[in-house]
Amino acid sequence: MASPPIISGLPAGLSLVNVAAPPYNLLIEDANAEVLRKDVLYRPTGSIQGTIVGVRINNTQNPNAKVWLKMWDSDDPVVGTEAPPVILRCRAGKITEYYVLVPFKYLSYQVLVTPGTKGTTAPTKPVSVCLAIRA
């Protein structure tokens, strides 16, 4: 079956405008964010730093485990020792969305079962994460 056209025509009186600076232009969809992801993106310093603008954590596969998504502005973080500048909670069996503004140069992340800096234990079941990024 042929795909429908995206825009087949606008009613009279409406206009279509291209957004010059959309809130985000990259989406990272990770079905196994309980695995440490190192150096996912790298943006050189200066005016083209990347910015995380939205985060969605899906912890519905862990009905008994609260989890925390931790992010490091580092290409090779030491999990459990290196303090993560970003920590975002998601309750057991829940989906949590955050609208944030987090600039980064490097991006590494992992979902773990302890808040704060300490802890290296990942949840037993997969946790999916979606990151909306402007880069």
Next chain:
Amino acid sequence: MTGMMPSYLTVGGGQFDPWSLGVFEWNDIRGLPPISNVVAAPARLASVLYSGTDAMVPQDAFFKVYEKASPDPLVDGPDICLPFIAGEAFAFDGRPPGFSMREGDVNGISDGAYFDWISIFTSLNPGTDETVNPITSGQIPAGMTVIPVDLTSVPL
């Protein structure tokens, strides 16, 4: 450091009107101890905004939320930690630093995320602040919006 609260919200075990949004405002959220028990009853944390200028916050800093009545930043890991950049009164796109959050499950998502308690702390260190390094200069005004957990529990 005392928030300017509506009459139905009190620090440390108060009740709030379950029909209303709760809005907290502070002129300055720096320093120790953490602002504990902003909300003692369960509530949904919807949004937080904070601000600082070059003169107010000369260093990068971190805003933290704890789901604890009286967190100890020496040992307690924050449930939420987000950075804000030195001098960023209005960071990126003209939006003030801060965040909003929504929570739900496969059946749907609504504004705010459930917390049994809400306490907040700002510091110069990310993560668990094992040396407790509060912001000692400048000023950080902030505001927080919470939503009642269960409107259906209100008798009609």
